[in-house]
Every structure is written in structure tokens, then in C-alpha cells.
Amino acid sequence: SSAKHRKRGxxxxxxxxxxxxxxxxxxxxxxxxxxxxxxxxxxxxxxxDDFFKKAKGFDEDDSAAIDRGMPSFDIxxxxxxxxxxxADMEDLRRRFITANLLDEKEGxxxxxxxx
Amino acid sequence: MSSHQAVSTxxxxxxxxxxxxxxxxxxxxxxxxxxxxxxxxxxSSLSPGLQPxxxxxxxxLDALTNGGVFQISETGTTLLYKPGLIxxxxxxxxxxxxxxxxxxxxxxxxxxxxxxxxxxxxxxILAPFSKSPFNIIFSGSGCVTSSTEQDYxxxxxxxxxxxxxxxxxxxxxxxxxxxxxxxxxxxxxEVSLTFGHQIRxxxxxxxxxxxxxxxxxxVCYTIxxxxxxxxxxxxxxxxxxxxxxxxxxxxxxTVGHAPAAADGKRGTPGFGMSLVATSSTDCLYxxxxxxxxxxxxxxxxxxxxxxxxLVEEIERGGCVQRVGVKTVxxxxxxxxxxxxxxxxxxxxxxxxxxxHLRDWKAFGCGEALVKEWSGSEGLAGGGMGGMDEGKLISxxxxxxxxxNVGRKVA
Numbered sequence: 001s002s003a004k005h006r007k008r009g010x011x012x013x014x015x016x017x018x019x020x021x022x023x024x025x026x027x028x029x030x031x032x033x034x035x036x037x038x039x040x041x042x043x044x045x046x047x048x049d050d051f052f053k054k055a056k057g058f059d060e061d062d063s064a065a066i067d068r069g070m071p072s073f074d075i076x077x078x079x080x081x082x083x084x085x086x087a088d089m090e091d092l093r094r095r096f097i098t099a100n101l102l103d104e105k106e107g108x109x110x111x112x113x114x115x
Numbered sequence: 116m117s118s119h120q121a122v123s124t125x126x127x128x129x130x131x132x133x134x135x136x137x138x139x140x141x142x143x144x145x146x147x148x149x150x151x152x153x154x155x156x157x158x159s160s161l162s163p164g165l166q167p168x169x170x171x172x173x174x175x176l177d178a179l180t181n182g183g184v185f186q187i188s189e190t191g192t193t194l195l196y197k198p199g200l201i202x203x204x205x206x207x208x209x210x211x212x213x214x215x216x217x218x219x220x221x222x223x224x225x226x227x228x229x230x231x232x233x234x235x236x237x238x239x240i241l242a243p244f245s246k247s248p249f250n251i252i253f254s255g256s257g258c259v260t261s262s263t264e265q266d267y268x269x270x271x272x273x274x275x276x277x278x279x280x281x282x283x284x285x286x287x288x289x290x291x292x293x294x295x296x297x298x299x300x301x302x303x304x305e306v307s308l309t310f311g312h313q314i315r316x317x318x319x320x321x322x323x324x325x326x327x328x329x330x331x332x333x334v335c336y337t338i339x340x341x342x343x344x345x346x347x348x349x350x351x352x353x354x355x356x357x358x359x360x361x362x363x364x365x366x367x368x369t370v371g372h373a374p375a376a377a378d379g380k381r382g383t384p385g386f387g388m389s390l391v392a393t394s395s396t397d398c399l400y401x402x403x404x405x406x407x408x409x410x411x412x413x414x415x416x417x418x419x420x421x422x423x424x425l426v427e428e429i430e431r432g433g434c435v436q437r438v439g440v441k442t443v444x445x446x447x448x449x450x451x452x453x454x455x456x457x458x459x460x461x462x463x464x465x466x467x468x469x470x471h472l473r474d475w476k477a478f479g480c481g482e483a484l485v486k487e488w489s490g491s492e493g494l495a496g497g498g499m500g501g502m503d504e505g506k507l508i509s510x511x512x513x514x515x516x517x518x519n520v521g522r523k524v525a
Binding site for chain 2: 014017018024025027028031032033064065066067068069070071072073075078079081082085089091092093094095096097098099
């Protein structure tokens with residue numbers, strides 16, 4: 001069932017939310033605009049409940065997701081991502097009120113083009 | 116068997132399976148007044164049934180409501196819950212209640228794997244709909260105020276979760292204070308919560324502009340270790356954050372000795388950091404990182420890690436961050452029968468959140484409507500807080516108008 005949902009717009013995806021044939025993990029991925037085939041990186045091919053089996057080592061039922069208060073972070077993945085971010089910070093800088101100021105400075109202080 | 120399916124077995128009793136979304140399902144049952152039966156709670160686990168922190172949460176729920184029924188099977192793998200009315204009535208023979216109506220919730224050492232925010236977050240979702248104010252003191256050898264692997268810190272709760280209620284005009288007499296700081300495991304901390312703003316119906320929310328980050332605040336704490344660690348954490352965090360903004364202030368808290376553990380032994384020493392970024396439209400993004408007894412990390416790693424986590428949340432964007440969405444959606448569901456809207460970053464949508472929306476439907480509350488957000492609607496210039504429009508969704512929620520059944524209409 002998963003493949004046929006792949007190319008739908010977010011508007012249509014609203015309906016998928018309440019379709020019990022679509023797993024929570026798949027709804028989340030589709031809402032984020034990801035393709036649901038992305039998931040079989042190190043996992044076997046299309047098992048329906050892939051996500052829940054990934055919940056690691058906490059002595060839980062296979063079907064249960066831990067009732068977390070805080071998202072889990074992979075600090076090494078964040079470090080890798082930060083390296084990319086440092087290379088091109090413009091996207092992230094635009095999220096700060098100082099963005100315009102930095103844009104102006106860009107030509108002078110920052111970047112590969114020299115003075 | 117999928118965990119999110121709800122099938123009506125007996126009249127009005129909703130059926131769920133597994134320990135997934137345990138707290139929020141109990142909150143949803145309490146808010147809507149619908150009994151639930153949860154089966155297969157860790158039924159195939161080596162330690163089957165409810166865990167100590169879950170039992171502790173049930174005890175708290177019992178104290179916060181009147182007339183609720185809790186039936187737990189012998190193995191602890193099945194729970195039947197018939198909610199009562201929200202509001203604490205002090206029992207006449209309780210020594211503490213006569214003077215102050217304070218609920219004292221003591222968390223046992225066995226439950227110290229979870230932070231005390233495990234209890235604070237769902238408690239506050241119930242609080243606006245109580246017939247009387249909540250005054251609670253959390254303590255005991257399982258009371259952990261710092262962040263843990265699975266829970267954010269009380270500092271983050273105080274500065275990034277409690278302010279979410281102001282979006283619903285719930286602003287008066289809200290206070291959360293850390294009386295005694297503690298780390299996991301070991302606990303021994305103490306936290307007081309006052310939630311004195313009760314309402315009939317939350318107003319319809321229209322939260323559409325995430326704005327841009329204007330300041331970053333934070334708290335770093337050392338418990339039973341040298342206070343010099345605070346400066347090391349701050350330095351490492353600033354190293355990451357200063358390139359974005361200068362308005363950064365991180366407070367230092369130093370506690371000389373960790374609170375003693377239950378058997379009189381020394382408590383767990385540790386340190387950690389909580390960071391909160393505030394946008395020009397008062398949207399909040401937060402991050403936590405703290406030392407743990409399993410992995411040895413330097414203060415620099417903690418400070419830098421907290422900063423990277425904050426950057427990650429800011430990048431995911433939208434008006435409400437991941438740790439806040441369930442609170443916001445819950446209040447929207449309880450609101451009047453009108454379409455409320457909140458703009459979320461696509462990166463905020465995770466399995467647990469989707470499950471939360473499905474659970475609300477199972478409880479007979481409103482359906483959520485989602486669409487890609489085209490930022491320009493009704494906003495004067497400035498774009499969407501520097502975010503590409505393709506990264507945002509607009510979530511519409513039609514409230515059910517359940518509101519507060521215990522509170523008299525003014």
C-alpha cells in the first residue's frame with residue numbers, strides 16, 4: 001500500500017492521518033515530504049512496522065514506542081550536520097533577527113570571495 | 116497488533132494496547148471523561164506490566180481527580196481507567212491538606228529513570244480544566260530535576276513549556292519552582308508547581324508566524340561538582356551560538372552537594388544545560404543536555420551538544436517545537452467549535468505526534484486538517500521567519516467544545 005501514497009500532496013495527506021492501514025511512521029514521513037521508501041537503509045525490505053522495531057534496547061514490547069518527553073538525539077549525527085551547516089549558514093541565519101545585518105556583512109567578512 | 120487502534124468494546128470504554136503514549140492517553144481520557152482499557156502493557160517483556168513511573172503517574176492522577184476508578188490486573192499488563200472529575204479535594208484526615216490544599220507527590224527511587232517533567236507536562240494539560248487550582252510539591256528519591264535521556268529538564272519546562280499556555284490566555288498564577296536540584300539516577304530533588312488559572316474553554320488559537328529568533332537564554336547547573344564546569348559549558352555553547360546572535364545570557368546555578376539518596380548514601384553528582392530561544396513573535400525553541408552516569412562527557416561536550424540541539428530545533432522551525440506540540444494540540448482540541456490553526460515545521464511531525472492526533476480522534480474529538488503552508492496569507496511582509504515555505508505545514512484543529520465541565524459558567 002505504501003508505494004501508491006508516495007507522490008501525493010500534503011493536502012491529500014490529511015486524509016491518510018486517519019487511515020489505519022497507513023502506519024504512523026509513514027504518515028509522519030509523508031507529511032514531512034519524504035518518500036517512504038527512504039526507510040530501508042539498514043533494515044530488511046518493506047516490513048510494515050519497521051519503525052517500532054528500531055526502538056532500541058529499552059525492554060519494551062515490540063509494538064510500543066517509548067513514552068518519551070524529549071526527542072532522542074544522535075549527537076554524532078548533529079555534529080556531522082553542523083559541519084555542513086558551518087559551510088553554508090545562510091539558511092539558518094535567516095531564522096534570526098540579525099539576518100539582515102549579517103547579509104550586509106556577508107560581502108566583507110564572511111565567505112570565500114576575498115577582499 | 117498496532118498500538119494506535121482504538122476499538123469500542125463495551126459502551127463508551129475505549130480500548131488501547133501497549134504502553135505507547137501512556138500519559139497522554141490517560142490525560143485524553145480524563146479530559147473527555149471517557150473510560151479506557153489498556154491491554155498488553157509490556158505483556159511480552161521480561162519485566163511485564165506497568166513500570167514504577169507509570170504507577171506513580173496513576174497515583175498522581177488519582178490525587179488530581181475525584182471519583183476516578185483504577186483497576187490494574189495482577190500482572191500489571193491491563194489497566195482499566197474510569198476518569199473522575201478534575202480537581203483535588205483534600206481528604207479530611209490528611210495532615211497536610213487542612214492548611215494549604217497542597218498535594219505532595221513523592222516519587223520513589225524506582226521511578227528515578229524518568230525526570231520529574233514526565234509528571235509535570237500531563238499535569239499541566241489537566242490543570243486549566245480543574246475545578247480548583249493545582250498546588251503540587253514533587254519530591255522523593257525518584258524526583259529528578261535535570262534532564263534525562265528521555266525527559267527534558269524542569270528549567271526547560273519552566274521556560275519553554277509553561278509559557279505555551281499564554282497562547283491560550285492562561286497566564287495568571289502559573290509558577291514552577293525548583294526547590295532542590297537533582298540528577299538521575301538518585302533523585303532527591305524537589306519541585307513545586309502552582310497552576311491557578313482555570314478556564315471554561317480555551318480560546319481558538321491562530322498561531323501562524325514563527326518570527327525570527329531574537330534572544331537565547333539558558334540555565335546551566337552543577338550539582339555536587341565544581342562550579343567551574345558551568346563556565347566551561349557556557350563557553351562551549353557560546354562557541355556555536357554566538358555566530359547567530361549576540362543576545363545570549365546563560366545563568367549559572369551551583370549546588371554544592373547532591374541531595375542525599377534514599378538510604379542516606381550520597382546522591383548523584385552531575386551537571387547540565389537548558390537553552391531556550393525566543394522569536395520575535397514569542398515562539399520558543401529549547402534544548403537540553405546533561406551528564407549521565409552511563410556515558411562520561413566533558414562539560415564542553417554538554418555545552419556544545421546543548422547548543423547543537425537548539426540549532427536543530429530552530430532549523431525544524433514552525434511556531435511550536437517538538438516538545439510542545441502535544442500540549443498545544445491538546446488545548447486546541449478542548450477549545451470551542453471553531454477552526455484553530457497552527458503553523459508547524461515539517462520536521463516537527465514525528466510518529467508520536469501523528470499517533471497523538473489519531474488518539475484524539477479515537478476519543479471523539481476534532482479531526483486535524485493539514486495543508487502545505489503558503490506563508491503570505493494574512494501576514495504583512497517579512498516572509499515566514501526566514502523559513503522556506505515548503506518546510507511548513509498548517510495544522511487546523513476544530514475544537515470539540517468540551518472545555519471545563521467542573522467549572523461554573525461565570
